[in-house]
Amino acid sequence: MIPNIVRGRRVGGLLRYLYGPGRREEHVNPRLVAAWDGAGPLGALEPPAGREGRRDFRALTEVLEQPVRSGRNPPAKPVWHCSLRTDPSDRPLSDAQWARIVGEVMAQVGLAPHGDAGAVRWVAVRHGADHIHIVATLVRQDRRTAWARNDRWRAQAACRDLEERYGLHQVGAAATARRRPTAAEVNKARRLSRPESDRDVLRREARFAAAAAGPAEEFFALLRDTGLLVRPRMSSTRPGEVTGYSIAINRPDPIWYGGGRLASDLTLPSLRARWQLAPPPLPDDGRDLIAQVTRMVTAAGTTEIGMCDLLFVAARQVPGPGRRRILLRAADALDRAARPRRTQPARTHADLQGLVRMLYLTGQLADDRNTVAVLQLLAAIARLASALADLHDAHRQLHDARDAREAARLLRAAARSPHPGTRPLTPRRDRRDQPPAADPRARGT
Structure with a gap:
């Protein structure tokens, strides 16, 4: 969940935009889902619509701006606007869940601590499935200015806690983390019907x-x-x-x-x-590369990044378009689960990387005579992905565990048929693919 915070001067203009159609008609069913303690029923705050459907924002603007007009030292930009967006892979959240999330963010940022009757006034507007907007004014009801120091850092910290509590995609920076598509990039792909x-x-x-x-x-x-x-x-x-x-x-x-x-x-x-790390020497007979890679995968449990490299190459070379598509999906899933969390020992990764490069150059993965060896290799990587999923579950890294489990499911499907070129494979789910029962925090209750 990604918070984005900006400051402004006019409450009314921001409310009109949030309740309007949006730049690309993306605002659907705008409505209030939460407000400050003591605000009363949300229905009484909701901007009323006239005969032509136009809303009247004067009453809501007035009640939000009242502390600013009576404040002792109001800031030059008294409007605090924070948008919260979930990952595209997250489940939709209900209005009640969003209301609890917004309340936690406002409390942890320090603008509206729980039980503080004199905190700032704010409302939360929802007009889409995957995000919400918080509009607050930075003068408390006791007339003191709320300076919102370190608000961006505090909002990020609150979101990390809420991601774990609600079982959402856990955004975390790491040395090898992939750069996620921006909202504009995702919307453009949808608009152009690109997958x-x-x-x-x-x-x-x-x-x-x-x-x-x-x-x-x-x-x-x-x-x-x-x-x-x-x-x-x-x-x-x-x-x-x-x-x-x-x-x-x-x-x-x-x-x-x-x-x-x-x-x-x-x-x-x-x-x-x-x-620059030198690749290992070829096996004595020069033909046993797949078996050597399989032994390395089976023996070493700390080479998840090398497994990703292997799958990206295998997805281009193994026979059968169905199996190649499945391996590509498995490589993406394992890449999401492995790279943000781990840094591999340099020598172990280099050994496997050298073998992966040799597999590509020799074309052994594409050789029909190596079908059985390839399937054994995919089964070994599937077991590694399952172990990685258990590790993420133990550390409450729910989204990474789901990605690792998805990679294991796809790899088992790719290793299931002994005839790779006959027909596209359809991954089947079994009980091993289901995540363990989550505790109440993961269900967002």
Whole structure:
């Protein structure tokens, strides 16, 4: 859940926008769902609609602005506006749940502590399924100014607690965290009927190229082979040296994304540090790579990031379009579950990375003669994903546990049929895929 806080001067103008149609007619059924302690029934505060459907905001504006007009030292921008948005993968929340969430945020920010009868006046307006808006005035009812110091940090901390309590997507920064699509990117994809945002597509292609490539030139070549536009960034102080890159989908007026905008471990310096680690030698017979990778996966339980790299490569090479689609979904799910939480031991990850690159270069994953070995490998990664889900459950990282469990389900489906090229596979659910019973905090009660 992501809070966004801005300050303003006019309550009436903000209320008219929140109750209006929105910039793209996205505001649906705007209504009050919560207000300050002592505000009375929400129905009495709701702006009434006239004959032509136009609402009258004068009464609500008046009651919100009254403490500001009588305040001892009101701020220049007395309107505090905070929007809260859930992740697209989260379940819809009821009005009552949003009301409790808003009350907790206002209390933890310090503007309206529980039981404080003299706190600021505020209302919460809902006009969409996945977000809500809080409108407050920064003068308390006892005429003192509420300066809302550290409000952004406090709101973030409140949201982290509420995510765990309600079983929502847990937003957390980490050294290898993926960059989530912005609301504008998600809305654009929906508007154009695209299944996912450009950022998600580009990150997946960069993950594959990073796992399969060696030096930067080969990385750029693989990206171009997939049909993407690639723009290396040259050093401004050392002529001829490439210091970064941007990629874009080949469309009119392409939108460019640097590696750091996709994920912090996809910057060119991070990739070069990874590629500099020497790959391990080939097995003695040069043909047993899949078995060697399977043994490494089975023996080492701390190589989730390497498993992601392996799945991104396998999704391009294994026979059968159905299995490739499933592996691509599994790779995305395991990437979400593994990368934000862990940093792998450098040598262990390098060993597996070297083997993944050799699997890509030798094409053994695409060889029909290796079908049984490939299925055994996928089953081993599925067991690792299940173990990762149990670990996240133990730490109450509910969203990461769900992603890891989804990856395990998809991998078991991909490993189920012994004939990879016959027909597309349909993942089936079984009892092992169901999350454990959540406690009342996870249900949002």
